Amino acid sequence: MFATSGWFLWALLSAVFAALTAIFAKVGIKGVDSDLATLIRTGIIGLVLSLFVALTGKWSNPLALPGKTWLFLGLSGVATGISWACYFRALQIGEASKVAPVDKFSLVLVAVFAFAFLGERPALREWCGIALIAGGVLVLAWKR
Known part of the structure; x- marks a missing residue:
């Protein structure tokens, strides 16, 4: 009935930790500029991931990576930074x-962008789930 492959467990754990991120951040940004809070959080993420990569033996020379990899990881990093800054600002207010x-x-946007740019083709059932998420966001945004 539910997906049992490895990706689902990791995605579920990601959701749990993302939820905790919102709760911890909301408490942590009281009385702190949201951009400074984002910078502090990002530094801690860098330390945690550095330890993880080192302790699991996954380190390799990043300078050996292809230019295309650097370009798209760099763009992803820029998008992440902007997203986090916006997220923390929204959480603060x-x-x-x-x-x-x-x-x-x-x-929802990932599904649409993956369809448009990556050639991914979600099934009708998956589009229905994506539409439900979009509907939920509209319900939250609807003013009384």
């Missing part, structure tokens, strides 16, 4: 229970 679900509209 809004409720976490509203900000986080709207932020997840990115799921």
